[in-house]
Amino acid sequence: MNTKEKILITARDLIYENGYAGTSVNDILVAANVGKGQFYHYFESKHDIALKIIELNISEWEQKLFKPILMSNNNPDKIFCDMIDWFSKAQESGKPVFHGCHIGNLIVEFSAKEEHFRTLLSDLLLTFADLIAKNLMELNNNSFNTYNVAFNEAKFIIAVIQGNTLLLKATQDINVFKDNLNLLKNKYLK
DSSP, X not given: OOHHHHHHHHHHHHHHHXXXXXXXXXXXXXXXXXXXXXXXXXXXXXXXXXHHHHHHHHHHHIIIIIIIIITSSSOHHXXXXXXXXXXXXXXXXXXXXXXXXXXXXXXXXXXXXXXXXXXXXXXXXXXXXXXXXXXXXXXXXXXXXXXXXXXXXXXHHHXXXXXXXXXXXXXXXXXXXXXXXXXXXXXXXX
């Protein structure tokens, strides 16, 4: 990992755990073990690194969730299960304290304050909803006869996943999180 990546990943982890407002440039420098000159060589400001973190998280969703799972040629039931499992594994691979969803946390912190950030994150969620909707229309046990109905249902699914992630942050109980994801699977894969 080069210095720029080290700073970016360190900043992402700190902002994930402490929030943007709760993370200073100095916190990033200390945790990444780099000097101020190295930071400012790669990033203009804390705002700039936040934008790069959003872009990195979006890219990871595209590379790890959208392309290999939601855009795969697997059967629709498997796609839906794999999508739900992806969120479960993302939380299970975390540290002992559950901090939530990288994307969800960024939405909460930036959407009302930073229009450009909000647009990037909103576009990601709309793409996510579109991919889920296309899958819902193919599920054997569901009758979403129009794209608009499926798209609205997809937004509901995203709301459930993100709400469940907030519940995980509040309870710090992975079993509650998993149980709710299983309920979601059961609702669509009867």
